[in-house]
């Protein structure tokens with residue numbers, strides 16, 4: 001709750017701000033570098049938030065972690081059920097990936113079928129707190145469709161910028177929830193800049209995850225849940241948590257949630273994080289491997305949700321990997337399509353390309369000797385496969401077309 005928020009601290013210069021005064025980014029460092037981090041009073045939180053308080057909590061959604069969220073008034077929480085997504089054991093998938101144990105957390109089970117719902121729910125709450133007349137974001141697709149859903153839940157007008165090339169299903173989601181949609185004839189990076197300009201020009205509330213520090217707070221709940229679910233199984237924490245990376249907000253949230261569970265005494269150490277990018281768009285991998293600053297690049301991958309040539313949350317995205325002593329790795333589009341089939345056939349979870357990229361990354365990291373064969377990994381499947389039918393069909397091929405006769409079935413079965 002807001003009562004536990006101490007300040008917003010700039011990740012670049014360290015300056016701390018009062019959230020009532022400065023809300024988005026550090027005015028001294030600007031929105032490229034001056035990303036803020038929400039700082040809490042963990043000692044006070046720990047007094048009411050601990051393993052035994054959670055055991056008694058009947059709220060099976062991300063709101064069970066309310067003390068760790070920047071929410072002023074719980075009456076503003078939207079009615080949609082977000083979070084508390086299933087965590088599955090996936091032994092057959094583990095065998096295919098070449099590791100000892102594997103868990104799959106299916107984030108496609110959120111209300112708009114992606115992980116982004118954890119962030120959008122906080123976005124609309126903050127917009128309501130600010131009495132904003134309209135909320136906006138730019139997105140490769142999922143943050144957009146998610147915001148559209150949560151704006152509908154909160155009855156808040158939304159204006160959304162997506163690249164014209166976003167998958168049809170995601171654009172359909174935007175329209176059906178009633179958002180005003182601008183399909184930008186350009187890249188996601190251009191849509192993002194345009195959204196920033198429009199939000200400044202019209203005073204719309206900005207839900208862009210990189211520049212709005214509250215959003216990552218929603219995203220971190222995936223890790224709070226992961227820890228709680230694994231502890232509830234009575235099993236050991238995974239050695240690795242794998243997740244795909246575009247702007248870097250998701251992996252930043254994953255790290256923060258794990259770090260908080262250490263800070264609050266639930267677990268002893270943060271698991272290593274594997275950040276997975278597509279080979280045709282791997283600015284984090286390049287920077288991490290060469291210990292070099294960000295060089296924006298082209299975005300050539302069918303995994304549209306991670307087709308981000310200019311990551312907007314570079315600092316947090318990089319820190320998640322260095323602080324957890326994890327690794328960045330890139331996979332090809334062909335490996336992503338193969339992982340799509342593998343997850344569906346060995347764990348029965350259908351993910352979109354960016355949703356399954358983490359699994360492809362685990363496979364790569366095992367063969368590269370980065371992940372040990374004896375390791376336990378948790379894979380976050382960040383979006384549902386129905387969001388991008390074209391890629392699914394590309395991965396799975398076509399059905400067998402037959403005339404309506406048993407003879408034809410007999411012939412085909414042979």
Ligand SMILES: *Cc1c(COP(=O)(O)O)cnc(C)c1O
Nearest residue numbers: 142246247248249250305382383
């Ligand atoms: C947004 C998204 C990601 C990556 O999140 P970033 O914060 O951009 O790094 C991964 N998978 C899916 C399905 C997404 O929608």
Ligand SMILES: [Zn+2]
Nearest residue numbers: 010013026029
């Ligand atoms: Zn700063």
